[in-house]
Amino acid sequence: MIFPGDEGFDQAVTPWNLAVKQPVRAVAEVGSVDDVIDAVRLARREGLAVTAQPSGHGASGDVADTILLRTHGLTAIEIDAAARVARVGAGVRWGQLQAAAAAHGLTGLPGSSPVVTVTGYTLGGGLSWFSRKHGFASSSVRAFDIVDAEGRRSKVSRDDELFWALRGGGGDFALVTAIELDLHPAPHLYGGRVLWPASRAAEVLEAFKEITATAPDELTVWLDLLSFPGSPPFVAVDSTYLGEDASELLAPLDRIGGALSDTRGPMPLTSLGDITGEPTDPGPGASRAQLLGDLDGILERIMPIDPLISVQIRHLGGALARPSDSAAGQVDEPYLLYMFGLPGVEEKQRKIAEGGRKPFTFLSPDESAAAAFPAGTLERLRDIKRRHDPANVFRSNYPVLAG
Template sequence: MRFVLHRNDSGYDAERTGFHLLSSHRPDLIVPAATPEEVRQAVARAAAESLPVAVQATGHGVPLPASGGLLITTGRMNAVTVDPATATARIEAGVRWDQVIAEAARHGLAPLSGSSPVVGAVSYTLGGGLGLLARRYGYAADQVRAVDVVTADAEHRHVTPGSDPDLFWALVGGRGNFGVATALEIGLVPVDRLYGGALYFGTDLVETALHTWRGWTGSLPDEMTSSIAVIPFPDIEQVPAPFRGRTVAHVRIAYTGDVAEGEELVRPLRAIGPRLVDTVGELPYTASAAIHNDPTEPAGYFATHSLLRELPPESLDALLGVRGVIEVRHLGGALAKPQGAPNSVGHRDAAYFAAVLSPGLAPGTDPRALRPVHEAVREALSPWATGGRVLNFLYGENAGPDEVRRAYEPADYERLTALKSRWDPANLFRLNHNIPPA
């Protein structure tokens, strides 16, 4: 290893701090890895010294923050190679989605990236990956072809569905529980343009927009992936003028079919009423970040969510009036139709994802004060909830053992704990969304 950072070293705080400012690791040691060999050496040292391991690329989905142990940061491992002949990409552990999008676009291809282009692509994918084209092409995890990983025995392995189907199944969906991924080979899809963008409605149309979108999703083709957020914007200069001081309904559209068909499909949404802003139209996939327009600067936030079997009109009452940002994503389509090599991503039968987010929290904020509001929403949605969770949307305190267990089907979770006993019996990789050994 080139160097190791200790707590009192210059650069320690900058290296450990990721995007999510509310949950920052405070390890004993940090290894800023630039090569797979440095990752292997870090794992070997952690095993020899009985130090639990955490891994961080961009730090968007930080689970329970680590106090002590060894943190491997992977942001320096950022190479992307696209093979247009096989429509695949090899992405290293620290790569962000914007890098993959740009490289794939040169060949008329796209990855199954998420709403934000600055999220780490590898951890996102190994946690499932619920992206912009989800109803058409499924989870990002379904496109994984191979995983390069350092396991707890400090061996660097190239794992494919053929070489070790059990370990591959556990890695793809188990996020960081079975080793430190140094690279993935992923499939790309033949999308260079889509019909998409955002419709923003003002405060007086929020309830109508929410109910109209709910009904609209009942008869959509798989080519249409959409979601809606209700966002209370503060009255400050940093907020764009049309949204300043207003509660806004933000409808997100990504349609991979014909533009004229997309126009016709979106017509009922435009009929809701005047839009504050309407950006829906034909756009290159390289501009797809504008659909959700997620923040790109580090921030503090606390969130909870539920997976729903259905979204009847009365379920929306639990969401309206919430203090915070609410979001509902339409699932189904290809998400419910497993494709590619088997993996451990669970709850494919869910029809909707509903979340509550409290943004703009200062570092050090105690999220427990927000928990009653979040739990009240989840309880109100319980008549329609599957009981499942999405691993990538479990942050901080909400990434505890019970919640992680709920991210998997019961039989799959038992299989994962058994495989954990085989591949990481000491639970070296436990500073994460942890799956303990059986």
């Protein structure tokens, strides 16, 4: 246990987003389930809460009177290739699981970054490159290994109401130490990025609309507006396809002249992070998201991109729009808008994304869980929280009882 003032505390408490401050009582680096049990029981005795952050992604700063658990010591990975099942500890990152699964021609349901942990991402639903085909990552969970609010270990599976809540409702109900999840066959993967000057944005948007209007579930396409310091602005289209070749499906992009680069082609399952090239080291940032029913007037709302660094529009639909028996639910909107910039751009982000629902893992520090769930889902989550953790021992980045 490391306390404020101890050597190494400042480094241990720092989250992924360096702009977020975490006034915790202590930090515990855990390497076993017994360490987790000890921390939970200590917090309960002292009237504190426990916040689990394996890598610090998604931190909101709502951590007063908490013990921060760094679970990156829980790194076990077990693959049953015949059953197409993986069991991973709470500290395993997506790049690590993808490497283990890809050796068997299998894939999990990762997002755009290989350094996000499987557990934190999945507890919040987990919006994957392959969610149009297979749904949220949380839909592929078979079971959770947990430590409950009494400090007891147990396994949560489909016959337990916690199973519904943990699949997309966040980490407010138990401390998850491992997840067992389905893997999916992926004998072929095609993908990459096409990049143009931002002056072609209107043409690229029209091609994006044309592609997404008829895209099969195996194809995922994202549009990006990019403005890096010291560089001119760009527009890009990122794509993945669970198949051998998506050239014909992406043909509208080829009618746009002036491409600066094109990395589309067959690719290994372990290279998903290369498509968007997101940072793999912590840094300060401000982000905001909103689900969109249509793209009418979107460029007028966004342009010029500066002072934002990136604005991304993700095509959703497919399996995401179908009924779900998890807290992540179904997503009726066909698109997701996600913006990122350095601190100071929050006001522009708010003007672009005025209200509207957003996935749990895309919440911003000034938002609450109520922005991620329909009223009925939120009330069910709150009821489960009150019954399974009446002393409020666990606190997720976005507590369901807040706001």
